[in-house]
Amino acid sequence: MAKFGSESHQQQSHPHGWSLEGRVALVTGATGGLGKAIVAELSERGADVHSVDMAGDGVFHADLATANGNRDMIAHVIKAAGRLDVLVLNAGVQFMAPFDQFPDAEWDRLNALMLDGPFHALKAAWPALTKVPGGRVVVTASVASYGGARQKVAYSAAKHGVLGVVRTAALEGGAHGLTVNAVAPGWMDTPLMRGQLEAQAKNRGMSTEEVVAAFRASQPGNRFVDVREVAATIGFLASPSASGISGECITIDLAASA
Numbered sequence: 718m719a720k721f722g723s724e725s726h727q728q729q730s731h732p733h734g735w736s737l738e739g740r741v742a743l744v745t746g747a748t749g750g751l752g753k754a755i756v757a758e759l760s761e762r763g764a765d766v767h768s769v770d771m772a773g774d775g776v777f778h779a780d781l782a783t784a785n786g787n788r789d790m791i792a793h794v795i796k797a798a799g800r801l802d803v804l805v806l807n808a809g810v811q812f813m814a815p816f817d818q819f820p821d822a823e824w825d826r827l828n829a830l831m832l833d834g835p836f837h838a839l840k841a842a843w844p845a846l847t848k849v850p851g852g853r854v855v856v857t858a859s860v861a862s863y864g865g866a867r868q869k870v871a872y873s874a875a876k877h878g879v880l881g882v883v884r885t886a887a888l889e890g891g892a893h894g895l896t897v898n899a900v901a902p903g904w905m906d907t908p909l910m911r912g913q914l915e916a917q918a919k920n921r922g923m924s925t926e927e928v929v930a931a932f933r934a935s936q937p938g939n940r941f942v943d944v945r946e947v948a949a950t951i952g953f954l955a956s957p958s959a960s961g962i963s964g965e966c967i968t969i970d971l972a973a974s975a
Contacts, residue, residue, distance in 0.1 A: 734958035738763035741798040742955065743790070745781055745838070746808035748773035750907030751857065754948035755805055762952055764803060767794045781808050782829035787837035791845070801845040803955045806835045807857040811909055813868040813916040824871045831875035836882050839897075843890075850894025853955045856883050857947075858899040860970050868920065876901075880966055887964030896963035898954050903970025904932050906941045937971045 742759045746752040747768030759766045768776040769790050777793050780786035794801055809831055812823040835856050839846075846852035861869060862876040880899060887897040904910065906929075914925040921928060933939055947969050953959055954967070968974060 735956055736763050737956060740764045740802040741800050742766045742803035743794050743801060744805045744807060745769045747776055751944045751947055752807050754944040755807060755951055758948035758952040765798060781834040784837040787834060788841045791841040795845055801842055803853045804842050805855050805951060806838055811872055811913055813913060815868055816870055819870055827871035828875045832878040835879050839886050847893035847895050852895040854897040855951045855954045856899045858901045858966055860901050860903050860974055862901050884964045898962060899966040900947055900950055901966050901968045902947045903942050903973050904936060905944055936973050942969055942971055
């Protein structure tokens with residue numbers, strides 16, 4: 718008689734399915750507002766977390782807009798920890814300009830980091846993530862993954878495209894016990910959001926304070942998504958309890974897009 722007791726199902730049923738004890742995790746964009754919350758969440762769950770960003774103290778520095786930067790990042794963690802179980806691809810940038818004035822260089826820069834980067838990172842990490850069952854990948858997408866965003870053509874395009882990477886990797890990784898998912902946060906009060914305020918204020922003919930207030934008022938509950946809410950979802954997707962979820966993008970926007 719066939720046994721319906723796969724490794725992933727056994728993990729899901731384990732009473733400690735919340736824990737990441739003994740797991741090695743890599744988080745990109747680790748010094749940003751969301752990145753710090755993700756590192757804290759995975760660390761609280763017991764993971765050995767390795768942080769990567771372009772700059773900052775206590776992190777591995779890598780240019781994740783390049784194939785070599787992504788390969789170096791993966792090689793560094795595997796050399797340091799001997800394995801890689803959880804890969805969280807959170808690095809992101811923003812640039813705003815009208816479509817007909819959008820600089821070619823900015824199109825290339827945003828897509829290189831947020832679309833090409835996850836492809837190269839996943840490709841480099843694939844042997845380690847599929848070596849044993851239970852590998853986890855979570856990519857930070859956006860509510861912009863589902864629609865257009867004024868003056869954000871490169872950001873929106875990259876966030877649309879990365880879902881194709883996620884879903885294809887999920888299909889091909891399933892046989893190895895690898896799950897690949899994305900999260901799509903709504904408006905969060907982070908340095909990335911704050912960096913847009915000047916352009917948003919100019920576009921809307923408002924002060925930056927008025928823009929923040931308008932963003933907040935447009936959200937159900939009159940508040941922004943808390944980075945800890947997004948990090949908690951990523952922590953769940955990285956855990957044994959989420960072994961049956963793959964190829965999905967979970968929207969975390971307080972029902973703003975409902």
